[in-house]
């Protein structure tokens with residue numbers, strides 16, 4: 001007879017941005033079942049497959065269980081088991097030596113997609129150590145939307161899926177697969193059930209596009225042209241919110257004159273979307289109120305990310321959808337500790353000027369270093385030398401554009417430490433690898449600093465393997481060794497209490513409540529104006545000259561020139577079974593998607609002699625990989641969509657788990673970067689294919 005199942009509540013994490021409230025069944029310190037909690041604030045019982053099998057991450061036999069020190073050459077896959085004391089001393093010794101020789105800024109602290117509270121503890125560690133260089137993937141993930149929002153209207157406008165809306169304009173977003181930032185698919189589905197009308201802008205006919213009243217299959221890389229076409233229609237047909245525009249925006253006349261050149265006919269030629277469809281979609285969005293623009297990650301994936309984000313904020317604004325329930329809102333935080341205070345930004349006042357990115361003139365308020373700029377520093381000492389790297393929750397060899405450059409950078413660094421749950425291509429290039437405790441094995445807080453006005457409790461449910469430590473414990477102990485110890489806690493879990501202390505709560509209280517949400521406040525600008533220099537929504541940026549930004553959003557051409565040698569356009573989308581490069585080693589996920597699939601239109605496949613299931617060589621100017629053909633008409637005949645994040649955990653560490661074979665980022669380059677965020681073209685690249 002087994003023991004009885006105990007049910008515990010927590011929130012899903014680290015399979016995407018997280019957010020679903022879960023009921024977790026535990027037997028003998030082992031999770032035996034996971035289901036959606038019907039009382040969940042974001043999911044009301046909804047879950048996805050990878051959330052339900054997420055406990056399988058904990059029990060894999062090859063999971064990292066002890067600190068490791070490299071014993072052979074870097075990348076040779078030879079390791080020696082060491083104690084935590086030795087590991088931390090080794091890391092501290094190397095980082096302090098680099099600081100002594102080259103200054104604190106010569107150490108980069110690396111992190112990937114924000115996964116939990118450790119993200120901010122790492123930034124605190126960098127600040128206290130004295131390095132302005134936190135390297136993250138924000139260049140291609142959320143900074144273009146967030147920071148552009150802040151410059152244009154003073155906040156990050158998120159689609160309000162909690163209040164009833166009449167139209168959802170899903171633009172380069174696919175919540176049914178990604179539930180990004182806690183915009184859980186279930187929320188969107190409920191809106192549709194309650195009568196919201198749906199417009200989808202996506203080059204792929206996704207499941208969501210199938211549900212849409214209007215689907216705009218745009219040519220990849222032309223989002224800003226399409227948005228400017230929408231603005232043209234809205235302004236020409238006087239469908240905009242006149243009262244709002246008059247009272248609360250700045251630069252409308254200039255914008256109106258500027259978008260005159262983007263007629264639906266002109267835009268149709270650029271975007272491949274028929275002119276009458278542009279008109280219908282623009283009218284549907286502009287005439288409904290409220291309407292929510294769910295803007296996705298794909299607008300951030302080429303050098304024109306800033307223009308794309310700018311044009312969409314302008315669209316939300318002139319249609320009067322900012323800060324209204326069911327529109328795009330400023331999601332106010334609950335009374336929790338501010339990020340600046342948490343990370344001790346006050347202790348590094350020169351950060352903005354000193355960051356590697358600042359030397360490349362990135363947009364003000366962008367506080368992490370773009371990976372492209374970071375590697376330039378490592379490889380060319382520009383703007384100054386960088387010699388050390390501490391990374392966690394990230395896999396740069398697969399996740400960053402131009403993997404070959406990443407490989408060179410990892411080889412050139414004097415010292416690399418990685419905290420991981422599993423040996424990855426990047427971790428296999430490290431000098432020290434630290435084994436982490438994972439979701440369900442540690443107390444954590446979700447959605448802190450994500451800009452959606454809430455935090456979620458993720459209490460510990462089972463014990464980790466004895467030598468696996470939560471990242472915040474690692475950072476707390478490392479912090480005591482490499483920075484003033486008085487800024488660190490005796491008990492690392494005090495960081496969890498710190499976050500909720502301003503609300504008069506302890507972490508335990510947060511767990512009892514489940515989540516904490518900020519107040520619903522709409523239309524605050526009517527009293528206080530918008531938090532921009534002009535106090536209005538800056539359709540034309542008043543700070544353009546000062547910050548060397550474009551005053552008005554424009555379409556400045558395709559991200560990469562057309563090239564007859566490479567006649568197809570390469571794009572990608574996140575897989576619903578994996579989180580970017582993570583978890584190919586979780587068997588139940590791998591069974592669902594055993595190999596990387598490239599989507600090819602039947603006509604294109606036929607003209608190339610490719611059948612479903614064939615191995616296909618994909619080539620761009622920059623590199624070549626192999627993936628498996630999935631012949632489908634969800635893509636345009638001139639577009640192929642390849643899989644992201646692939647490496648082969650069944651391979652071996654001495655070859656970095658075949659990091660070269662199918663890895664999308666070997667097809668990308670950092671030769672051309674968007675100025676504002678250092679964003680490379682990770683999509684919308686000319687390519688060609690052939691049967692392998």
Ligand SMILES: Nc1nc2c(c(=O)[nH]1)N[C@H]1C(S)=C(S)[C@@H](COP(=O)(O)OP(=O)(O)OC[C@H]3O[C@@H](n4cnc5c(=O)[nH]c(N)nc54)[C@H](O)[C@@H]3O)O[C@H]1N2
Nearest residue numbers: 112113137141392393394395399419420579580581582682
């Ligand atoms: N070509 C192309 N490149 C892209 C993208 C794209 O669309 N196209 N997307 C970009 C985007 S949006 C993002 S956010 C980045 C993501 O890039 P990354 O964040 O670097 O990639 P992930 O696969 O999310 O996570 C990396 C590692 O974190 C580890 N991990 C998981 N949980 C924990 C934990 O609790 N502690 C520690 N220490 N490690 C943990 C996983 O095992 C995994 O190896 O990639 C970007 N790269």
Ligand SMILES: Nc1nc2c(c(=O)[nH]1)N[C@H]1C(S)=C(S)[C@@H](COP(=O)(O)OP(=O)(O)OC[C@H]3O[C@@H](n4cnc5c(=O)[nH]c(N)nc54)[C@H](O)[C@@H]3O)O[C@H]1N2
Nearest residue numbers: 016172173174178180220221296297298573574576579580
């Ligand atoms: N299952 C799963 N969930 C995830 C992730 C994951 O890897 N897997 N990653 C997480 C992360 S880090 C992020 S940032 C979010 C991203 O979340 P989303 O923004 O929803 O995801 P993407 O898949 O990057 O892109 C969404 C859609 O953009 C389309 N698209 C591709 N190219 C273009 C283009 O040129 N223009 C337009 N308009 N659309 C285009 C794709 O076909 C896709 O359907 O998801 C998070 N959630």
Ligand code: SF4
Nearest residue numbers: 012018019020048051
């Ligand atoms: S949608 Fe995201 S948060 Fe919800 S169960 Fe799936 S992975 Fe977890």
Ligand SMILES: [Mo]
Nearest residue numbers: 113140141297
């Ligand atoms: Mo992301």
